[in-house]
Amino acid sequence: MTSEDKLLKAIFGDPKFCPYCGDMLNPIEVRNALSRWLKDTYLCSKCGEFEAYVDMYRQGAKFCFTATICGVGIAVENRAGYIPLAGEKRGRLIPYDDAIKVSDELNSRLREPVNQEKQWAIVASSMREVK
DSSP states (O other): OOHHHHHHHHHHOSOOBOTTTOOBOOSSGGGSEEOSSBTTOEEOHHHHHHHHHHHHHHTTOOEEEEEOSSSEEEEETTSSSEEEEESTTTTOOOOHHHHHHHHHHHHHHBSSOOOHHHHHHHHHHTTSOOO
């Protein structure tokens, strides 16, 4: 650890990481994005912008985090498919068992927590054709 790293740790404490992508957050809290979805949680700016785009897409529809074969995705009620959050399109593949744990943890931290039954209902609605 360099002397600069030691000084930063003394000032800001241990580094914190984005719960979505795993990137290190800026040690100055206000330079990160406050999550729209997760209670009292900061994200990296890139993932904060991603949340904003998803909010525009879902237009108030219910959503949940769900494990996919390649990582974690966001399923939006009555919208076909899912939005990759972590995994194939975000640059890091996550083993399925880990993706289940991550999606369950994120669902429990939502402002309106989503249990397993609600998650399955939202995912199922995203798999049928909506007219």
